[in-house]
Amino acid sequence: MKFYDCSTAPSPRRVRIFIAEKGLDIPVVEVDLGNRQQHTAEFTQINPYRTVPVLQLDDGTTLTTSSGIMHYLELLHPAPALIGRNPIERGLVVDLDSRIEQDGFMAVGEAFRNRSKAFANNVFTGKHNHVQIPELVGRGRRRVEEFFSWMDAHLEDKEFIAGDVFTVADITALVTVDFAKWIKLQPTDKQKNLSRWHQLVSDRKSVMVT
Secondary structure, three states, rough: OEEEEEOHHHHHHHHHHHHHHHHHOOOOOOOOOOOOOOOOOHHHHHOOOOOOOOOEOOOOOOEEOHHHHHHHHHHHOOOOOOOOOOOHHHHHHHHHHHHHHHHHHHHHHHHHHOOOOOOOOOOOOOOOOOOOOOOOHHHHHHHHHHHHHHHHHHHOOEEOOOOOOOOHHHHHHHHHHHHHHOOOOOOOOOOOHHHHHHHHHOOOOHHHHH
């Protein structure tokens, strides 16, 4: 098994934290996105989508999304449970994780990739080229601000995103909040629930080492 990573990118960071929480030791292959190593013929053979993360299994099977990799590892190594301890919890955690990815993580990406000169002609990850739409920067930032407001309200009576235990929903939300610094957005002083939670999860060993 091999994990194809990029230490500076937010998407594979979700998986790195997950792996650290599980206490797994998976060989890592660093992919240099800055020098477009993901577009080389060698890497394209591994992942035609030209993105990281990738988990390559011993039989050659490749998993090419954070969600797919984490669900596979959860089934292979069920303890500690990070995607729910029973069917109800699993449904709730997956539901929240999907909402966070859509409303938060993708919103940061929309703002960041439509403003950075590095992505002038490839605003989306992967093999297809699309030009930037500068007007989407403002919309992405507003979506992130709305996401922060939702998070703060959601965490009013919760220690973690899905209740009383740390899950993949916390991982995705943490990476999203940290990713938002790339567009110069952070929780406000008034968002005390979000700030409290962010400090709590940032102090976890799995986060500090990734």
